Amino acid sequence: MIEMMLHISLILFIVAIAIVLYRIVRGPSMPDRVVAMDTLGVNLISGIAVISILLKTRAFLEVILIIGILAFISTIALSKFIERGVIVEHKRDR
Template sequence: MITFMLVASLILFGVAVGIALYRIIAGPTLPDRITAMDFIGVNLISVIGVISVLFNTLAFLEAILVMAILLFISTVAFARYIERGVIIERKRDR
């Protein structure tokens, strides 16, 4: 029974990623597209967690941690880009 629920959740995560891909393609604004990309990243982390439970292993937990850190950094970078137009500001003394 638990295997059926895990497989069903993987299918539903796939549907959610498909809907988010549509939002990336047809999104009217850049923040909509960035939010959809963040949503896809969170769903991929969730899929890896479900696969880890399905295979009964802890080997994927490090991949989840690395993906979560990279996802957070990329979301912050995109937010700064939207807000200011640049990601890293450099002050030049001339």
Template sequence: MIETILTISLVLFGIAISITFLRILIGPTFPDRVLAMDVFGVNLISSMAIISILFQTRAFYDVILVLGILAFISTISFSKFLERGVIIERKRDL
């Protein structure tokens, strides 16, 4: 019973990931693409967690943690780029 529910949810997450990937490709504006990439990361983390439960292993937990950190850093850097126009500011004393 639980395996069927997890398989159905994995299929639904796959559909959500493919729709989000289409939003990344055809997004009309840059903020739409950034938001779609964040949603893509969250859906990917969720599907990895479901795969980990289905395989009854803890091997994917490290991958989930790294994907979460990378998704967070990329969202922060894109939002900083949208706000200021640069990601890394360098102060030059001339």
């Protein structure tokens, strides 16, 4: 019963990832694309966690952690880029 629920949830995560990829490509604005990329990261993490449970292994936990960190950093960087036009500001005293 649990394996069937895990397979269904994995299929639903794949559908959600496909919808989010469509939003990234055809998004009406740049902030919508940033939110879609953040949602993509969350769905990837959830899908990998389900795969890890199905395969009864802990080998993917490091992958989940790295994807989570990269998704967070990319969301912050893209948000700063949209807001200010630069990601890293250099202050120069002259």
